[in-house]
Amino acid sequence: MQTSNNAITREMFEHVGKNISQMEAIARPSITYWQDAWRRLKQNKVAMLGLVIIILYTVLAIVGPYMTPYDYRTTNTEEIDQPPSAKHWFGTDTLGRDLWARTWMGARVSLSIGFLAAFLNAVIGVIIGGISGYFGGKVDMVIMRAIDILYAIPYMIIVILMMVVLGQGIMPLVIAMIAVGWLNMARLVRGQILQLKEQEFVLAAKVLGASHARIIFKHLIPNALGVILVNLTMSVPSAIFTEAFLSFIGLGVVPPQSSWGQLAYYGIQSFRVRPYQLFIPAFFISTTMLSLNLLGDGLRDALDPRLRS
Amino acid sequence: MERLLEVKDLQVSFKTYAGEVKAVRGVSFHVDRGETVAVVGESGCGKSVTMQAIMRLIPMPPGVIKNGTIIFDGKDITKLSEKEMEHIRGSEISMVFQDPMTSLNPTMKVGAQIAEGLIKHQKMHPSKAREKAIEMLKLVGIPNAEKRVDQYPHEFSGGMRQRAMIAIALACNPKLLIADEPTTALDVTIQAQILDLMRDLQKKLNTAIIIITHNLGVVANLAQRVLVMYAGKIIERGSLDEIFYNPRHPYTWGLLMSVPTPELDKNKRLASIDGTPPDLFAPPVGCAFAARCEYAMRICYEKYPEDFPVSDGHSAACWLLHPMAPKVKPPVGKGVTL
Amino acid sequence: MVKYILNRLLVSLITAWVLVTIVFFLVRLLPGDPFLSEKVTPEIKANMMRYYGLDKPIHIQYVTFLQNLLKGDFGYSLRYKNRTVNEVIKQAFPYSADLGIRAVIFATIAGVTLGIIAALNRNRTWDYLAMFIAIVGVSVPSFVIGPLLQYVFATKLNLLPVSQWKGFSYTIMPTFALSLGSLALMARLMRASMLDVVNQDFIKTAKAKGLSPFQIIWKHQVRNAILPVITVLGPVTATLLTGTFVVEQIFAIPGLGKFYVLGIQNLDYSLVLGMTTFYGLFLIAANFVVDIIYGLIDPRIRIAK
Numbered sequence: 011m012q013t014s015n016n017a018i019t020r021e022m023f024e025h026v027g028k029n030i031s032q033m034e035a036i037a038r039p040s041i042t043y044w045q046d047a048w049r050r051l052k053q054n055k056v057a058m059l060g061l062v063i064i065i066l067y068t069v070l071a072i073v074g075p076y077m078t079p080y081d082y083r084t085t086n087t088e089e090i091d092q093p094p095s096a097k098h099w100f101g102t103d104t105l106g107r108d109l110w111a112r113t114w115m116g117a118r119v120s121l122s123i124g125f126l127a128a129f130l131n132a133v134i135g136v137i138i139g140g141i142s143g144y145f146g147g148k149v150d151m152v153i154m155r156a157i158d159i160l161y162a163i164p165y166m167i168i169v170i171l172m173m174v175v176l177g178q179g180i181m182p183l184v185i186a187m188i189a190v191g192w193l194n195m196a197r198l199v200r201g202q203i204l205q206l207k208e209q210e211f212v213l214a215a216k217v218l219g220a221s222h223a224r225i226i227f228k229h230l231i232p233n234a235l236g237v238i239l240v241n242l243t244m245s246v247p248s249a250i251f252t253e254a255f256l257s258f259i260g261l262g263v264v265p266p267q268s269s270w271g272q273l274a275y276y277g278i279q280s281f282r283v284r285p286y287q288l289f290i291p292a293f294f295i296s297t298t299m300l301s302l303n304l305l306g307d308g309l310r311d312a313l314d315p316r317l318r319s
Numbered sequence: 320m321e322r323l324l325e326v327k328d329l330q331v332s333f334k335t336y337a338g339e340v341k342a343v344r345g346v347s348f349h350v351d352r353g354e355t356v357a358v359v360g361e362s363g364c365g366k367s368v369t370m371q372a373i374m375r376l377i378p379m380p381p382g383v384i385k386n387g388t389i390i391f392d393g394k395d396i397t398k399l400s401e402k403e404m405e406h407i408r409g410s411e412i413s414m415v416f417q418d419p420m421t422s423l424n425p426t427m428k429v430g431a432q433i434a435e436g437l438i439k440h441q442k443m444h445p446s447k448a449r450e451k452a453i454e455m456l457k458l459v460g461i462p463n464a465e466k467r468v469d470q471y472p473h474e475f476s477g478g479m480r481q482r483a484m485i486a487i488a489l490a491c492n493p494k495l496l497i498a499d500e501p502t503t504a505l506d507v508t509i510q511a512q513i514l515d516l517m518r519d520l521q522k523k524l525n526t527a528i529i530i531i532t533h534n535l536g537v538v539a540n541l542a543q544r545v546l547v548m549y550a551g552k553i554i555e556r557g558s559l560d561e562i563f564y565n566p567r568h569p570y571t572w573g574l575l576m577s578v579p580t581p582e583l584d585k586n587k588r589l590a591s592i593d594g595t596p597p598d599l600f601a602p603p604v605g606c607a608f609a610a611r612c613e614y615a616m617r618i619c620y621e622k623y624p625e626d627f628p629v630s631d632g633h634s635a636a637c638w639l640l641h642p643m644a645p646k647v648k649p650p651v652g653k654g655v656t657l
Numbered sequence: 658m659v660k661y662i663l664n665r666l667l668v669s670l671i672t673a674w675v676l677v678t679i680v681f682f683l684v685r686l687l688p689g690d691p692f693l694s695e696k697v698t699p700e701i702k703a704n705m706m707r708y709y710g711l712d713k714p715i716h717i718q719y720v721t722f723l724q725n726l727l728k729g730d731f732g733y734s735l736r737y738k739n740r741t742v743n744e745v746i747k748q749a750f751p752y753s754a755d756l757g758i759r760a761v762i763f764a765t766i767a768g769v770t771l772g773i774i775a776a777l778n779r780n781r782t783w784d785y786l787a788m789f790i791a792i793v794g795v796s797v798p799s800f801v802i803g804p805l806l807q808y809v810f811a812t813k814l815n816l817l818p819v820s821q822w823k824g825f826s827y828t829i830m831p832t833f834a835l836s837l838g839s840l841a842l843m844a845r846l847m848r849a850s851m852l853d854v855v856n857q858d859f860i861k862t863a864k865a866k867g868l869s870p871f872q873i874i875w876k877h878q879v880r881n882a883i884l885p886v887i888t889v890l891g892p893v894t895a896t897l898l899t900g901t902f903v904v905e906q907i908f909a910i911p912g913l914g915k916f917y918v919l920g921i922q923n924l925d926y927s928l929v930l931g932m933t934t935f936y937g938l939f940l941i942a943a944n945f946v947v948d949i950i951y952g953l954i955d956p957r958i959r960i961a962k
Contacts, residue, residue, distance in 0.1 A: 022618035023644050028593065028611055162672040164895035164940045167933055168679075174921070174929055175683045251798055258800050259902050260922045274800060278907065281804050282812055292801040300796035307792070376864055409867030416865075421858040424877050425957060426884070435876075436866040471956040487866065 047236070050312035057308020060301035067298060071121055074114025082111035083266040091284055100290050103276060107266075113290060116268040119180060120295070123269070124250035127187040131249075132242045134188065135195025136231065142196065143203030144226055154200070161193050169252060173261040180263060187252055191245070198241055202234035236313035243306035247299040254295050270295045322390075323494055323527050324350040324373070329387035331368050334380060338600045342368045344551035345387075350495065355521060355528040357538035357559075359574060360548035363596055366531045369548075370497045374414055375404050392494060410440035413488035417500040419480035423472035430456075430468030433487050440491045455486035460516060478509035482516065489520060498530045502537060514541055536578045539563070544632070547571050550596050550607035557633030566649065567627075567635035569612045575651045606638070614639060614647050661952050669945040676937045680930055681722050685715070731931035734920075742931030745916050752822055753901050753912035756831055760897045761890075764836035764843060769886060771840070772847025773879060779852065787844060794841025799900050803834035803907040820909040827908075835904045839893045843886055850882040857881070887951050891944035898936060 051057055075082060078099065086106035094101045100109035142153040160168075172186035206212060207230065215225050231238075254271030256262045258278075263269045270291045277288030331343040343365040350356050358366045371377045373389055375396060389396040392411065399407070413436075416422040424432060433455055434448035443451065449468065456464035459482040472480055481501060488496055498517065502510035518541055521528055532538055538545060538559070545562040547555040547570065555568040566572055573592040594611040597603055603610070609619035618638050627640035639647055713721070725732070731742035775787035810830060811819040818827050854860065855878060863877045905914035913932065920928040 018618065018622075018641070018643065020643050022621065023616045023638070023641070025645065026615050026617050026620070028609075028613050028615055158668065159672050159675050162668070162941060162944055163676050163679075163937055164892075164899065166895070166899040167676075167937045167940070170899075170921075171680065171683055171930070171933055174926060247796065254798060254800070255899075255903065259906075259918045278800065278804055282808070285804075285808060288801075288804055292798075292804070296797045296801055299798075300792065303792055303796050374865060376861065405867045405869055407867065408865055414862075414865040416858055416861060418858060422862045424859040424863070424881065426880055426955060427876070432862075435863075435868065435872075439866070439868060439872070473957050484862070487862065 047312040054308040060304035063301040071117035080108030082115040112268045119269040127249040128246040131191040135192035139196035139199030143200035240310045247302040325390040330385040357542035365551040409436040413493045415498045418504040555635040561633040665948040734928040749913045760836035764839040768840040768843025771844035775848040776851030791841040791844040891947040
């Protein structure tokens with residue numbers, strides 16, 4: 011105190027008063043939720059690798075079949091069960107069809123079924139879950155009871171039943187998958203909406219006379235979007251898996267159309283002699299699901315504020 | 320009175336991706352045996368972190384005790400091994416947390432949760448520990464203790480859960496009880512009951528208590544001494560009377576003015592302190608409160624004030640107490656009755 | 658508790674009723690008339706007519722159908738001459754159940770253990786390793802892992818029998834292939850749940866009591882963390898049971914799954930629907946049991962309802 015006292019002069023005791031603005035100015039620069047999430051996602055190398063692989067496969071699904079002169083449908087009895095070579099990059103199947111072409115035609119089917127089913131499930135789930143959560147009361151009770159009961163019936167059982175009735179093909183596959191696939195998303199969105207609608211900013215919007223639609227689409231859905239996006243990403247691999255599973259038990263797409271699940275199914279018949287026929291489609295199914303799961307994990311970590319540290 | 324706890328120049332930081340948060344920036348205080356000390360301050364001022372440091376419950380990493388000693392009953396807690404610390408927690412120092420709804424294990428009977436500490440520290444036989452648990456439940460005023468001992472937390476009301484928490488904390492008859500905002504999560508009527516209970520038990524068991532709160536009203540009839548914390552430092556300390564009737568720090572004035580009293584003019588709004596506490600990533604050079612202080616002087620922004628003694632045991636870290644400072648009439652103090 | 662059990666029982670019964678009703682109307686939606694196709698012998702056709710009362714009005718048919726199910730009768734196969742679905746189930750289900758139970762037990766124990774190891778070593782080597790295993794497990798379907806195991810352990814290394822179901826060494830690869838996905842799911846769930854519980858206030862209370870890390874982990878953390886994992890036991894059982902369709906095919910196990918896939922491939926709709934009903938009812942029953950177990954473990958559920 012003695013030493014510091016020397017430096018203290020009477021002028022320093024001049025009254026200045028408070029300075030709230032300066033106080034607020036020293037706070038850290040603010041970044042938006044989505045900027046912060048993207049920053050976190052970019053830092054997550056594994057998730058970014060997943061994203062790159064998905065993009066790569068999508069591009070190959072589009073251009074892959076044109077990179078070889080062979081058509082995915084044309085059979086060739088001279089060249090059956092060829093191992094991978096410079097001519098047939100992934101070999102040929104028991105009918106002599108080029109497996110490179112079939113693999114990427116199959117990718118089109120598998121990926122588009124996966125993304126389409128997941129997207130439609132999300133749309134239906136968000137709408138039904140949103141209605142249930144937002145309006146509450148009797149509407150909510152009826153919808154939730156129905157969902158509870160449908161949920162208790164195993165998903166795969168319903169899908170198989172639907173496939174038996176609808177017959178095989180891409181559209182029946184998608185319809186069967188979305189018949190009960192939206193349940194999860196609906197539950198999730200309802201929970202989110204129930205939480206959000208109790209918050210002050212929604213009350214404020216209501217007081218200001220905002221319409222139901224405005225509150226739902228401007229205030230509630232954008233705030234639940236993170237959770238919706240993570241769930242959507244996670245449901246793509248399960249849709250791809252479902253397609254593969256159904257094709258594998260003989261309920262998927264019909265040849266000459268191909269899909270990864272169907273290629274694996276035919277590959278397994280003789281895989282001990284020609285393992286490449288199974289392991290090539292198996293590799294793509296597995297790495298696609300892995301990439302999407304990694305990306306989903308990364309998104310969840312990036313978007314879930316509760317997990318932030 | 321004999322010293323039980325002596326904290327000297329404690330500094331605690333948390334390392335985050337954005338930098339180091341200096342949560343506690345050099346805190347010194349003491350607690351004597353059997354006395355009650357209140358630590359008052361807004362959320363985020365470092366009061367809970369200080370207490371967690373005494374219990375050695377700061378998650379490390381990201382937390383780190385950068386400096387300081389904590390002498391408890393002759394031992395320096397910062398230097399004890401984790402094993403030695405286990406014998407102190409729950410047996411010599413125990414803690415009651417803010418939210419009784421989440422502080423009890425939902426899947427374990429209340430009695431078993433009280434008995435746990437007894438079995439661990441006093442090597443009590445489980446059946447004996449259960450008897451003691453019933454005894455503790457009776458002590459904290461839970462009726463039907465013989466039946467309640469075998470119930471789960473969700474069968475208890477909020478107030479009863481906090482009573483059970485106190486029973487857990489006091490089961491081993493600790494020398495020091497740290498109560499971290501023990502009434503904040505409770506209904507107002509229950510708050511008074513819990514505070515009364517704590518005061519009664521303290522008389523009965525002669526336990527020293529540190530009570531953390533952001534509400535000065537809570538401590539009015541419980542504590543003997545008050546420490547006021549702001550932005551990781553103690554900015555004023557003194558006996559209960561000194562703090563209530565002769566406060567010297569403008570922040571303490573602000574806190575006192577924000578306590579509702581029956582005498583308060585109905586037409587006047589309850590005072591609040593404008594602004595928010597400073598960012599502890601980069602604490603200001605001078606007084607951390609300056610930016611929110613209507614009496615702030617130039618020096619307040621430039622130099623941190625040291626503790627200016629006011630009377631025996633009462634001091635405040637404020638440049639207004641410097642002999643060269645202009646005289647300011649406190650807005651609260653003598654006139655306030657509580 | 659009694660009220661809780663009755664509540665769950667009621668929900669299970671309603672679910673079962675919804676399921677069988679869906680099945681009944683789907684049968685009527687089947688393209689063409691599978692019961693009348695030329696491959697069906699008159700003998701079977703007579704059985705079918707009797708079973709479903711196909712000449713009667715639809716509501717009578719529905720009642721007959723429900724009555725048959727209540728008697729535990731799942732209908733006829735079109736292909737296996739004069740064989741009932743019940744006979745197929747009786748013959749094949751023991752194999753499927755054996756495989757399924759092994760897989761449920763293995764997935765639960767290994768998954769929970771892996772999750773605990775990962776959570777306790779958060780962001781360290783063991784965590785990364787366990788979570789890598791888990792994410793690979795979630796991503797690699799059983800029809801990939803099965804043949805891969807066969808290729809490595811049977812064809813190349815000659816350590817285990819390639820296929821069939823004749824003793825313990827035969828069960829290893831199918832059990833592993835079937836349970837890997839669920840194991841991985843439970844490991845991820847257990848880890849997340851452990852990390853969630855560790856931030857709860859009651860863990861702080863336990864620490865403040867002076868309990869050792871071991872006591873805190875076992876008595877407070879694991880016990881609470883395992884609750885959400887138990888809730889997925891129902892869906893996991895469902896996944897594993899449908900997974901047997903594939904695994905039994907790959908490993909040539911004479912279980913229900915094999916008949917199921919054959920039924921689909923032979924367009925034996927009656928067999929497929931009968932077996933689907935059986936699977937669905939079985940899984941609803943399994944879900945009911947899981948609910949009861951959950952009620953026994955979580956005191957909040959037991960008394961609240």
